[in-house]
Amino acid sequence: MDNKKIEKLTQVLQKLNQEGVTEALRKEALDIVANISPIELSIAEQNLIEKGMNPQDLRHLCDIHMEVLKDELDKIKTKIEPGHVVHTLIAEHDKILEFLTQLEEINFKIQKSESYDNALEQIEALKTVTFNILDAENHHQREEKVLFTEMEDRQITGPTRIMRMEHEDLRSKKEFLKVAAEEASNSNFNEFKEKVDDTSKYIIFNLRDHIFKENYILYPTAIEAIQGKETWQDMKRRCDEIGYCGFTPEV
Structure with missing residues (x-):
């Protein structure tokens, strides 16, 4: 690993956080990221956390290196087969993204409704899509208890810390939406x-x-860092014990 590259990227990420995204900083970051591996990128983010930066401040720096990593998912899929831990996680992501598109459409229609009675069909659809989004819990558990643990055993702790924090944050929001949908009939409609x-x-x-x-940064890092067919097979066994989602594609 090139420590100079990691240190340079670390400095640029600090500037981005302190000064905002200027065109000059954006170009500097893109030039570095184009020649850095996912695992080196993760270490740079980890360096910032160890220097005292709040992990939340890193969440908004990703756009810069996402531009360079947009083809990374296709590269991953050429390295793994259906049934592989990461292949399943990516397939589940595809379904979750579909649910988010449905939620977007349902919310749009609810906002156009003038009364509870006019929105009954959409409220039922909201309950269904919220159930599906909450059904992703086993997906998150497999990430946290299997994939993240293996990465952390290899001293990759920055990205996993951020992802765990986001899981918790989103979990509470999803639960809040579920309750709102269930209690719609007893609520002021505008509220x-x-x-x-x-x-x-x-x-x-x-x-x-x-x-x-996760698709473009964390999973490529995991594929690079976790070596050995037997290790991945053991991870698959532990994932099987946790279980899957109602929407997990069959392989």
Whole structure:
């Protein structure tokens, strides 16, 4: 690993956080990221956390290196087969992204409704899509208890710390949306609409961002860092013990 590259990227990420995204800084970061591996990128983020930066401040720095990593998912898929731990996680992400698109459409229609009675069909659809999004819990548990643990055993702790924090944050928002949908009939309709609008948009934006970071940063790092067929087979066994989601594609 090139420590000079990591240190240079660390410095640029600090500047981005302190000064904001200027065109000059953006170009500097893109030039570095184009020649840095996912695991080196993760170490740079980890360096910032160890220097005292709040992990939340890192969540908004990802756009810079996402531009360079947008083809990384296709590269991963050429390295792994259906049934592989990461292959399954990526396939589940595809389904979750579909649910988020549905949520976006449902929320749009609810916001256009003038009364509870006019929104009954959409409220039922909201309950269904919220159930599906909450059904991702086993996906998160497999990440946290198997994939993240293996990465942390290899001293990669920065990215996993951020992902765990985001899981917890999103979990509470999803539960809040579920309760709002279930209690719609007993709520002031305008207040209900506002709750649904605010929470749906938060979930849609942040969960899409979360999935993007896992697909394009965390998973490539894991593939690079965790070596050995037997290790991945053992991870698959532990994932099987945790279980899967109702929407997990069959392989």
